[in-house]
Amino acid sequence: MPMPGYVFRDGQPIPDSDLKEQQDGDNPTASSTDMTRVSTSTSSAMNTPTSSATDGDHPTDSHALANADHDHKGAAQVNEHETIKNLGWNQNPKNVPELVGGLDNEELWTLIRRFNKQMYHVKATTAPLLGGLDLNIADEDEFSPDKLRANVERLYMTVIIGLMGFGKHIARLRSWREPRRTGAFAAVYAVAWILNLLVPTFLTTLIVLIVYPPSRPILFPPAPLALVDSSTGGVQSPKAGVLGSHDSATGAPEKHKGEAVEQEASNFVSGIGSIALSSATGKHNQGDPEPEALTSNEGKHEQGDPDSDPFNKSVPDPTRMAMAGADAKSSAQGGTPNEHHDKTKQPMEDAMWGKMRPVMHVIGDISDGWERFANALSPTAPFPKDRPRFTLAAVILPGIAVSTFTTSAMFMKMSTLGVGLGFFGDPLIWRGLDWLNKNYPNWQKLLELRNSILKGVPTNAQLTITLLRIGEANRAPLPPPPSSDQPPPDQPKALHGDDVALDASHDEIQAAIHKDPSEKEASEAAAATAVGADEKPKHRHGAHILGFFKGTTKTGVETKFGVDKVRAKIGSTDAKNHLGVLPKEDEMVPTGPVDFKGRYKGHKGWINISTAARIPCVSWSRAASDGTGGAVEDTIDKHEKHVAFKVPIQDIQELKKVGGLGWKAKIVVGWATGKTVADGLEIVDKAGNTWKLTAIQDRDQLFNRLIAIDGQKWESY
DSSP: OOOOOEEEOTTSOOOOOOOOOOSOTTOTTOOOHHHHOOOOOOOTTOOOTTOOOOGGGOSSHHHHHHTSOOSSOOGGGOOOOSSEEESOTTSOGGGOOOOBTTBOHHHHHHHHHHHHHHOOEEEEOOSOOTTSOOOEEOTTOOOOHHHHHHHHHHHIIIIIHHHHHHHHHHHHHHHTSSHHHHHHHHHHHHHHHHTTOHHHHHHHHHHHHHHOTTHHHHHSOOOOGGGBOTTTSSBOOOTTSSOOOSSSSSOOOOSSTTHHHHHHHHHHHHTSOHHHHHHHTTOOGGGSOOOGGGBOTTOBBOOOOGGGSHHHHTSOOGGGHHHHHHHHHHHHTTOOOOTTTOTTHHHHHHHHHHHHHHHHHHHHHHHHHHHHHHHHHSOOTTSOSSHHHHHHHHHHHHHHHHHHSOOHHHHHHHHHHHHHHHHHOHHHHHHHHHHHHHHOTTHHHHHSGGGTTTTTOOOHHHHHHHHHHHHHHTTOOOOOOOOOSSOOOSSOOOOOTTTOOOSOOHHHHHHHHSOOHHHHHHHHHHHHHHHHHHHSOOOOHHHHHHHHHHHHHHHHHHHHHHHHHHHHHHTOHHHHHHTTSSOOGGGOOOOOSSEEEEEETTEEEEEEEEOSSSSOEEEEESSOTTSOOSSSGGGOOTTTTSEEEEEEGGGEEEEEEEOSSOHHHHHHHHHHHOOOOOOEEEEEETTOBEEEEEOOTTHHHHHHHHHHHSOOOEEEO
């Protein structure tokens, strides 16, 4: 029976792109021959949805898995059409069929949602991949506070939440509230201690947990994280007052799986010290829209000053508030905070910010390693299920034999020998390292976990791009995560028998997961008071002053955008890039998976992805691929339907997400207007030509389709 879905006829010829060169370079339909050429050369490594390459032709393991024939297939793994299939874009998630076999849609959307926040900038690489998977973090990845924020949030969602769960399992065991389980652990420990087999017993238990997944819920029965008291190991009421999620530390309600943990991670970062202040404001110079001097008429990408944009430059830097406050306090106490007196201020600032890049890399590497171990222990289709677990068990297995026949005296002798060699053997160590560097230049890379025992095991980002490639290989792009403006329900999440293994009565658990009646009445009264306050506001001077400044700022923002419209008509590139970044409600129309609403050189239009041709392309025109969607459809003539540029997806060398406004201006505009800024995307081909698309409402979905369609090996920057 065919899978449900809608079919988009993207196989129709896209509007003619062989345009004559125009004198006016600001006309979006004007294009040079370099911009409209389509490469006719093919590559044996090319991996398009229409290719029938063998496994040896796929550039990475991810591409090979995406094109493999899977046993358990979802709707995105069935290729029954020659045209793009809509599996539920911009629809109710309840109506979306299972997209990937063996993976719940909520888990899939959680991966995509976090992928969208993690990926900023990717470049195609031709370097060999030792681990078999692309989308690794480049060594030259530049630091920005917004990237640091994303990495710390990921650290919270993976490592910190995982350690919280481990700590609460230990608390449950030590509490003796589950006497049979704790007694069994204590008996095994006592026998192993008597027989001097503690280490072999521990390693054997570890191997059983790795190789035989059904043993995990037996030895460590699951329980909602927020329901367990970390000090007593017993039942507690969640900090959110109601158990609305099972995998979050607070138990806060969520509309979709994983959102509560993501909100916790965001609040976790916002509460960290002075560096997190910059992260919380979203400072990300690499994502700022580039000024006019940076993009030449030929589309070449050049370096320039990000603050040359007058709109972004006119906004004060909020990250200087902390330093200004410290200076004010020092001055009030009789100090001399002036930089002419304090010669250490600038060097210390430079040194601290210079060290943030390696810190960011370390945090990212820790999160990557944790995700790889998690995906090795509990693999997600289509990655192999048994090989990673057996590899980890094989590494631990020799330790059992060694620890069984090693006495405590032998262990101490070997330990002290190692300490002595490390302390006094420096000349030998350096000679050995020098020999390795000469004969095996990549030996350090080969020893990394991702290239050795975890080779072929993906991070969550690598898993996500593989799932995206599965959809593209079968002409069924994965629909984006659902979103809603409604708050999450203030109701406890349903508990099943397998969710709770605590030694507590049913009444105790129900009392803990439900909001206390008195607290519920208080919250309802507070909500009613808030509604009444909105209807009949109190005359508070502070609120009036804040409202005055907010209204004044909003008026200034609207005036600035009005001036930008005039400047755009004159020819200012910066002003053109600002057009449409605050879309009106009637302009927020559902887009995708074939056409995406966006602007090029300030003009309204549509970005089209055509995969039906032999060479998939991305193009921009004033109308959608079916000829509709223009500013005034009845007045769109044949010339206006012509594309301004068309780029073969196989020729894309770089994709970069750019902000619709500078990071400082975005803060002010968001606070004053309450609107979401529509960001942009920069496309660079192998020849160095650059095309900048702005005011894209579904920028992340467009980005995900472009990186998943063809056979590039990507690196994250």
